[in-house]
Amino acid sequence: MGDERKRSKPLVLVASPFQGHMTPMLQLGSVLHSKGFSITMVHTKLNSPDPSNHPEFEFLPLFDNFLAIDASANFTTFLEALNDNCKMQLQHHLAQKIKQGINDEMITIIHDNSMYFAEEVANSLNLPSIVLRSSSASYVPAFLTLPKLHAKGQLPVKDSMFQELVPELHPLRYKDLPFNNTSTEVATEMIALSERIRTPSAIIWNTMEYLEHSALTQLRQHYQVPIFAVGPLSKMVRCPSTSFLKEDTNCISWLDKQAPRSVIYVSLGSLATMDETELTETAWGLANSNQPFLWVVRPGSVCGSEWIESFPEGFTEEIRGRGLVLKWAPQKQVLAHSAVGGFWSHCGWNSTLESISEGIPMICRPVMGDQCVNSRYLSYVWRIGLELEHLDRKVIESTIRRLLVDDEGKEMRQRAIDMKEKAKYCLCNGGSSFKSLNDLVEFLLLQTR
Ligand code: UDX
Numbered sequence: 001m002g003d004e005r006k007r008s009k010p011l012v013l014v015a016s017p018f019q020g021h022m023t024p025m026l027q028l029g030s031v032l033h034s035k036g037f038s039i040t041m042v043h044t045k046l047n048s049p050d051p052s053n054h055p056e057f058e059f060l061p062l063f064d065n066f067l068a069i070d071a072s073a074n075f076t077t078f079l080e081a082l083n084d085n086c087k088m089q090l091q092h093h094l095a096q097k098i099k100q101g102i103n104d105e106m107i108t109i110i111h112d113n114s115m116y117f118a119e120e121v122a123n124s125l126n127l128p129s130i131v132l133r134s135s136s137a138s139y140v141p142a143f144l145t146l147p148k149l150h151a152k153g154q155l156p157v158k159d160s161m162f163q164e165l166v167p168e169l170h171p172l173r174y175k176d177l178p179f180n181n182t183s184t185e186v187a188t189e190m191i192a193l194s195e196r197i198r199t200p201s202a203i204i205w206n207t208m209e210y211l212e213h214s215a216l217t218q219l220r221q222h223y224q225v226p227i228f229a230v231g232p233l234s235k236m237v238r239c240p241s242t243s244f245l246k247e248d249t250n251c252i253s254w255l256d257k258q259a260p261r262s263v264i265y266v267s268l269g270s271l272a273t274m275d276e277t278e279l280t281e282t283a284w285g286l287a288n289s290n291q292p293f294l295w296v297v298r299p300g301s302v303c304g305s306e307w308i309e310s311f312p313e314g315f316t317e318e319i320r321g322r323g324l325v326l327k328w329a330p331q332k333q334v335l336a337h338s339a340v341g342g343f344w345s346h347c348g349w350n351s352t353l354e355s356i357s358e359g360i361p362m363i364c365r366p367v368m369g370d371q372c373v374n375s376r377y378l379s380y381v382w383r384i385g386l387e388l389e390h391l392d393r394k395v396i397e398s399t400i401r402r403l404l405v406d407d408e409g410k411e412m413r414q415r416a417i418d419m420k421e422k423a424k425y426c427l428c429n430g431g432s433s434f435k436s437l438n439d440l441v442e443f444l445l446l447q448t449r
Pocket residue numbers: 018019020021023134135136243267268269270271272296327328329330331332347348349350351352354369370371
């Protein structure tokens with residue numbers, strides 16, 4: 001099929017307002033634009049992306065009526081309200097476009113998994129819809145066991161079961177299951193929400209075949225639609241910043257002054273929070289490790305504080321010259337810096353892929369959702385991460401030293417470097433993600449009336 005044909009093919013990408021979901025959607029938009037497609041990025045007004053970073057896209061903001069959504073509502077209620085508030089606007093916009101005959105090619109909708117209203121709109125307008133999944137693939141089989149646990153009355157999972165392996169989910173333990181501490185009511189709502197997507201034409205996954213082959217095979221059987229594993233999207237094309245918060249680039253000149261592979265980079269992503277005790281233990285653990293550290297404390301991420309007012313007394317003086325605390329980092333640049341030797345992470349999937357892409361071993365401290373599954377794979381299967389079981393200053397200190405100083409850490413770094421090489425190969429001509437992206441492009445071009 002000729003390039004002109006590709007150029008005229010319109011894709012409508014519907015993004016979620018969460019950082020960990022917005023980033024891969026913008027990256028996918030850049031990748032598909034580079035393949036010749038025209039991109040409309042649909043987003044909520046809450047957490048809008050910056051259009052000036054992507055002059056190649058058309059942007060369609062949807063009025064989400066966010067302020068009217070009950071702030072105390074749980075996550076599923078919030079998502080339902082957001083989906084309800086956006087649906088008619090997208091429907092109206094696309095119906096107009098089709099009526100005006102602006103696009104003589106069939107529009108294809110690609111939507112974030114949590115923005116299921118887009119599939120309903122696609123169905124009502126007889127348009128194909130494709131889902132983008134921004135979590136790991138290995139998370140989904142674990143999520144799909146929730147109904148079984150629910151039926152057996154095993155939710156929330158009892159502490160005494162935590163270390164036991166879950167039947168049929170090797171190597172996951174009960175403690176690694178997403179939403180294992182949730183009530184049966186919330187689990188039922190989560191499952192119902194996941195079932196709102198019924199008829200995707202295909203699924204795009206930000207992962208690599210070699211990394212998650214077994215989960216992808218299982219999911220292909222489960223969903224019975226093509227699944228395109230096209231990750232890591234962050235490495236597919238050069239994409240400008242996708243951050244909602246301003247990236248503090250001063251940390252790069254600080255990193256320039258540190259010894260190679262000596263710095264522990266600490267960041268818990270865009271959603272995870274900690275309480276004051278956890279902050280204090282983290283602070284002293286980092287200080288006592290005697291390693292230089294770069295620590296992202298996101299504003300609002302310490303419960304009850306705006307930023308770092310609750311740092312323990314004496315900490316700032318103690319770490320002067322050895323540690324840098326900032327609000328938001330240019331994470332991909334940080335991980336690519338030669339001074340960084342380890343990444344203490346909540347194991348969000350983007351962070352996990354970014355760390356693997358740079359060959360950086362990790363300290364794993366998952367908080368929720370797919371992070372617990374990712375942490376288990378990092379530490380037990382891929383063996384490039386150390387689980388941080390207790391947020392205690394002594395444990396933190398020794399874990400950092402195990403990773404950055406001990407032979408154990410050196411072996412992990414070598415494995416992480418090997419994984420980085422494999423990730424690079426996935427993206428090269430002949431690699432699995434390269435091939436999967438080409439298959440996706442062909443699939444999109446076939447979506448005609
Ligand atoms: C969430 C979930 O945790 C994740 O597991 C899910 O699959 C997607 O949504 P989040 O918790 O924010 O996302 O973590 P993560 O997936 O790691 O995404 C965070 C993104 O923010 C990364 O791309 C990271 O590079 C970026 N980031 C983080 C910065 O650019 N600067 C920072 O200081 C911290």
